[in-house]
Amino acid sequence: MSNVPVLKCENLCKSYQAGKAVLDGFNLTIEPGRIVGLLGPNGCGKSTFLKLVCGLLVPDGGKIEIEGKERSEESNLLISFLPERTYFDSRSKVSELISLFDDFYADFDRAVAEKMMNDLHIPLDAKLKTLSKGMKEKVQLIMVMSRKAKLYLLDEPIGGVDPASREYILNTIISNYNPEASIIITTHLIADIEPVLDDFAFMTYGGNIVRMGNADTVREATGKTLDELFREEFRC
Amino acid sequence: MLKKCLKYDLKASLLIWSILSAAVLVMSTVGGFAIKTLVLELDGIVFGASILCVFVYYILGIVYLIAGIGLGIYRFYQSFRTDEAYLTFTLPVKRKTLLHSKMLSTAILFISTIAVILIALIISFSIVPDGEGSMLSSALTSIGDGLKESYMANGFWTVVYIAQGVILGALALSAVMLFCFSIAMRTSGNKTRSKLGIGKNLALVFLVYVGIGAMTVPIVLLIATIVIYTDALAIAGTVSQAESGFIIFLSLIMFTMLAVIINVFLYKDNLAKITRKLNLT
The missing domain is CATH 1.20.58 (Methane Monooxygenase Hydroxylase; Chain G, domain 1)
Incomplete structure (x- = not known):
């Protein structure tokens, strides 16, 4: 396994309005083969951070390295990003989306995608606009996880999914990803996602990491779950 | 790709x-x-x-x-x-x-x-x-006859008249592109994505074209004056068909060139915005 971090961010800065920094000197390093939960209250900059990493936003300052190289247009080959919203053309059929990913991404595994769609009872000939919000989210997650990427960025991956399917999706995340790849998950459903996390980072406003570490170690040391620790840390 | x-x-x-x-x-x-x-x-x-x-x-x-x-x-x-x-x-x-x-x-x-x-x-x-x-055969015959007659009377300028049609088409296409660029420009240039303002985009295209027209007219008028009053085309007397054809052609060329220059500028601006300044919030 390579020792080069999959993702390294140094002094990352981003603001949408002058004088109101969403991220101010944000630092984070993700080693290969880790599933990291990036947890924090609404508006603390989690989604902004993910968008900066996948190139949807341009940082005001700082550095982003993917596998030891500065982020560039080529980095999209290594990153598989799931935004928090439905982003496929609603007129498309599921099978057409599979073909699109198959065409553009050399690391896309069509057989895996079709199997997962089948397991979650999603008809391949269904148009996205005929599916419920939860079903659309499942389709998106399957598409993103069917790639053999080096870095998966999942922004609220199970927010709209029913509890019964969450377990399947989390198992899918664990069983499908490349052991050398890393996953960053942002979510509010900490209790659901906790069992799959290797590491966690509690993020507060301004992009400050207030607590981070290995999930098992922290649980053993404190005797508390990440969900409980999060509630303590961010109690209103 | x-x-x-x-x-x-x-x-x-x-x-x-x-x-x-x-x-x-x-x-x-x-x-x-x-x-x-x-x-x-x-x-x-x-x-x-x-x-x-x-x-x-x-x-x-x-x-x-x-x-x-x-x-x-x-x-x-x-x-x-x-x-x-x-x-x-x-x-x-x-x-x-x-x-x-x-x-x-x-x-x-x-x-x-x-x-x-x-x-x-x-x-x-x-x-x-x-x-x-x-009606098709009649139209084709009359177009053919018209072109022959025009060529006999105006020679080279017949080609110019045909070119005007092509330029008009290019001008229409450049207007469409300008509209597209204005949409893309507003997307990536803004700090936050704004709602589609078709009216604003149309107004922008319209204003750009009015601006191009305003820039074109004085130049064309100047050249037309020179052409007519110096008998540059060596046709004495009143404004001949060849002279008026040349002036129209010149106007279109000028207008199209300015439109193309603005499109190239917007294209470069768009490219810079989606490559270096993308802000998809």
Whole structure:
């Protein structure tokens, strides 16, 4: 396994309005083969951070390295990003989306995608606009996880999914990803996602990491779950 | 990658465009027979139905023209301004290629739409009788004769007149591109994505063209004055057909050149914004 971090961010800065920094000197390093939960209250900059990493936003300052190289247009080959919203053309059929990913991404595994769609009872000939919000989210997650990427960025991956399917999706995340790849998950459903996390980072406003570490170690040391620790840390 | 992008861009508009094209072509036959009925001056219900058919044909043609252009513009909007932008900009494709693909698909749709309209007109005119032949054969004969006569009288300037038509087409295409660029520009340039302002985009295109016109007119007037008063074309007396043709041609060339320069500027600006300043909040 390579020792080069999959993702390294140094002094990352981003603001949408002058004088109101969403991220101010944000630092984070993700080693290969880790599933990291990036947890924090609404508006603390989690989604902004993910968008900066996948190139949807341009940082005001700082550095982003993917596998030891500065982020560039080529980095999209290594990153598989799931935004928090439905982003496929609603007129498309599921099978057409599979073909699109198959065409553009050399690391896309069509057989895996079709199997997962089948397991979650999603008809391949269904148009996205005929599916419920939860079903659309499942389709998106399957598409993103069917790639053999080096870095998966999942922004609220199970927010709209029913509890019964969450377990399947989390198992899918664990069983499908490349052991050398890393996953960053942002979510509010900490209790659901906790069992799959290797590491966690509690993020507060301004992009400050207030607590981070290995999930098992922290649980053993404190005797508390990440969900409980999060509630303590961010109690209103 | 450009090929793949183009394939998906065209595919996104193909279904609607094909249905409309088929409707226009079918209607061109029906419309042709309707015009034939009107030409033959048949009475009664047939006459009424023919007027209705011609009216529908006319409306469909206009709708088709707008849709053909609009589909290309919509693709720009859909890819850059809706949530689909999250997919567009995370594809492993250079941003330049993405922009080129959208531009090419818009141009292909525009040219294909014009081609289908011309085919529809040819179909209709080949049905409508005129003398011993069809209106198409008469039109072709008269165009041929007209060109011959014009060439005899004006020589080289006949080519200039034909070129004017091509330039007008290019000008229309550049207006469409300008509209597309203004959409893309507003997407990536803003700190936050704003709602589509079709009115604002149209106004922008209109203002740019008025501006180009305002810049063109004085220059053309100056050259026209020189041409006419110095008899640069060596034709004495009043303004000849050749001189007026030259002035019109010059105006169009100037106008198109300015439009192209502005388009190139906007293209570069767009490219810079989607490559170095993208802010998809």
